Amino acid sequence: MRTSPPRERADAARNRAVVLDAAAALFRQHGVDAVSMDAIAAAAGVGKGTLFRRFGDKAGLAVALLDEQERKLQDAILFGPAPLGPGRAGDDPTSAERLLAFVDAYLEYLLAHLDLVGMSETGSPRARYRIGAYRFWHHHVRLMLAERDDPEADAHTLLAALSAEHIRAVTTELGHARARRAALTLVAALTR
Numbered sequence: 001m002r003t004s005p006p007r008e009r010a011d012a013a014r015n016r017a018v019v020l021d022a023a024a025a026l027f028r029q030h031g032v033d034a035v036s037m038d039a040i041a042a043a044a045g046v047g048k049g050t051l052f053r054r055f056g057d058k059a060g061l062a063v064a065l066l067d068e069q070e071r072k073l074q075d076a077i078l079f080g081p082a083p084l085g086p087g088r089a090g091d092d093p094t095s096a097e098r099l100l101a102f103v104d105a106y107l108e109y110l111l112a113h114l115d116l117v118g119m120s121e122t123g124s125p126r127a128r129y130r131i132g133a134y135r136f137w138h139h140h141v142r143l144m145l146a147e148r149d150d151p152e153a154d155a156h157t158l159l160a161a162l163s164a165e166h167i168r169a170v171t172t173e174l175g176h177a178r179a180r181r182a183a184l185t186l187v188a189a190l191t192r
Contacts, residue, residue, distance in 0.1 A: 012054075016064075019044040019051060023061050032062070032115040059123020062116045063131060070133040073109050077102060077140055096191035099144040103162070103187050106137065107180055110167055118164035128163065145190060154190060161186055 022044035026035045037058060041048045055061040076084050083093035084101040093101075110117055121128035128134055141155035148154050160166065161183060170179040 015044070015046055015050060016054065019046060019054065019061075020065055024065055027065075027116065032058075032119050037061075057123055059120050059127055062119040062123070063133075066113060066116055066120060066133070069109060069113060070136075073105060074133070074136055076105065095144040095146070096187075099141065099191055100184060100187050102137075102140060102144070103158075103183050104180070106162060107167070107183060110162065110164060111171070111176060114164055114168055118168060121164050134159070148190065158186060158190060 019040065023035070023040045026039060026043055035058075037051055038048060040061070041051045044051070051061075055064060079085055081087050082091035082101075083097040084105050087093060120131060137159055138155050141158055142151045145151040145154050145158075167179060170182070174182075
């Protein structure tokens with residue numbers, strides 16, 4: 001018999017919301033790199049130990065802040081209109097069309113939250129690959145590349161080109177439009 005996960009205590013849920021609001025405000029005002037966990041705890045009115053127990057580190061806090069945005073993108077992939085989602089019966093987008101739509105939508109999400117995604121991916125060694133969202137993106141891309149010889153490796157390779165650190169460097173040098181065009185060209189090459 002399955003049981004529901006334990007409910008969060010009301011005070012813990014309030015503290016979590018206060019911490020996330022304080023962190024989001026400080027990150028917007030000062031930038032992710034310039035804000036310390038001490039500053040977040042002080043702004044939220046909680047002890048530093050509470051903050052570290054709840055989120056682990058600043059990367060864990062970034063993951064929590066990104067959670068809602070990632071869920072929206074995941075829902076669009078699973079249930080949304082074609083070509084990003086499966087659409088209605090009869091829409092039948094190709095895997096190539098869905099993959100192009102995913103990369104385009106992911107870049108929108110990534111560019112809107114680049115510093116937070118960067119922090120979530122680099123907070124500890126290989127953090128990016130342990131995040132549940134990454135596993136979801138990888139699974140989706142792997143399914144879209146199922147016809148290739150090694151869709152699992154190809155999915156990792158494509159997602160590597162979409163890492164926050166890579167996209168930050170490329171957009172700084174080439175701009176958003178060229179970075180987007182390069183990513184979509186890579187998808188087109190993978191789906192031929």
